[in-house]
Amino acid sequence: MSERDPTNARTATDEQHTDATNDADATDKEFRSWTESSGTGTVNIKDMTKVYGTDSGELTAVDSMDLHIEAEEFVTVLGPSGCGKSTVMECIAGYLDPTEGEVLVNGDSVDGPDPTRGVVFQENRLFPWKTITENVRFGPQMRDAVDQSRIDRLFDQMGLEGFEDSYPHELSGGMQQRAELARLLANDPDIMLMDEPFSGLDAMTKELMQEKLLDVWEDDDRTVLFITHDVEEAILLADRVVVMTARPGQVKDVIDVDLDRPRDTDMVTTDRFNELQRRASESIHDEAERAMEQAEGRA
Numbered sequence: 001m002s003e004r005d006p007t008n009a010r011t012a013t014d015e016q017h018t019d020a021t022n023d024a025d026a027t028d029k030e031f032r033s034w035t036e037s038s039g040t041g042t043v044n045i046k047d048m049t050k051v052y053g054t055d056s057g058e059l060t061a062v063d064s065m066d067l068h069i070e071a072e073e074f075v076t077v078l079g080p081s082g083c084g085k086s087t088v089m090e091c092i093a094g095y096l097d098p099t100e101g102e103v104l105v106n107g108d109s110v111d112g113p114d115p116t117r118g119v120v121f122q123e124n125r126l127f128p129w130k131t132i133t134e135n136v137r138f139g140p141q142m143r144d145a146v147d148q149s150r151i152d153r154l155f156d157q158m159g160l161e162g163f164e165d166s167y168p169h170e171l172s173g174g175m176q177q178r179a180e181l182a183r184l185l186a187n188d189p190d191i192m193l194m195d196e197p198f199s200g201l202d203a204m205t206k207e208l209m210q211e212k213l214l215d216v217w218e219d220d221d222r223t224v225l226f227i228t229h230d231v232e233e234a235i236l237l238a239d240r241v242v243v244m245t246a247r248p249g250q251v252k253d254v255i256d257v258d259l260d261r262p263r264d265t266d267m268v269t270t271d272r273f274n275e276l277q278r279r280a281s282e283s284i285h286d287e288a289e290r291a292m293e294q295a296e297g298r299a
């Protein structure tokens with residue numbers, strides 16, 4: 001683990017960063033409350049456990065997880081299959097309640113979904129019976145807050161001009177995900193929660209979507225939490241990569257990505273990128289093995 005600056009709230013607040021403080025009088029909790037901010041766009045997961053009831057008994061998906069995300073930070077989450085990544089995201093989105101602990105957004109406990117937290121999944125959630133324009137306008141319309149010039153800008157930004165009246169099935173997979181991003185951004189969310197949004201796309205389209213997302217994020221003041229199985233993608237996009245353990249999920253490692261911004265996909269060949277990629281891959285390797293053993297019923 002790299003050395004931490006205890007005055008740096010962004011790097012020092014997660015569970016495994018508690019060694020950053022050498023102040024014998026400071027308990028971890030006190031240290032956190034000094035350093036964590038709670039302004040617009042912050043996410044604070046505190047000692048969160050999520051247990052599901054299943055036919056074969058209780059299943060602890062996430063166990064005592066702590067994670068603080070600063071406003072406007074781009075955090076990617078890597079973890080083996082079934083380690084609880086989506087569960088964490090759904091608790092932040094307000095779709096699920098933690099069994100224990102809490103999730104704070106902007107300093108307030110999450111008590112349900114909110115348009116200021118936009119969610120994107122691998123499969124887009126566009127309404128198939130609505131045109132792209134109707135889909136993008138839907139959220140703002142529900143709140144009586146349509147800003148047509150903003151919507152026009154989004155169509156331009158996402159390269160969707162000319163497809164305003166098309167239906168989702170008439171668009172390619174990449175364009176559907178761009179429409180999905182436009183739909184999300186039409187609500188002007190403070191926090192974007194993205195669950196493997198590009199994993200169904202071919203390599204070239206995925207690269208273009210990564211660049212598009214980086215442009216969007218660099219232009220606006222938004223916090224992004226992005227789940228992926230792709231180590232290269234995790235590093236290319238993030239300020240920090242959070243590596244989770246096999247189920248029950250906890251934070252195993254947090255990797256600060258000290259690559260310059262703006263980023264582009266050419267960076268993946270640099271020595272520093274490869275070093276970070278190796279570190280993340282090593283960190284996740286044992287967890288992936290453990291997850292496989294769990295799946296095979298050996299653990």
Ligand SMILES: Nc1ncnc2c1ncn2[C@@H]1O[C@H](COP(=O)(O)OP(=O)(O)OP(=O)(O)O)[C@@H](O)[C@H]1O
Pocket residue numbers: 052053054059061079080081082083084085086087088247
């Ligand atoms: N509604 C549910 N009821 C019971 N068990 C669930 C439920 N949702 C998820 N689980 C279980 O909780 C664990 C964590 O699931 P989750 O989808 O959060 O993991 P994940 O890391 O996102 O997985 P993947 O990488 O495969 O998408 C898994 O074992 C999953 O089977």
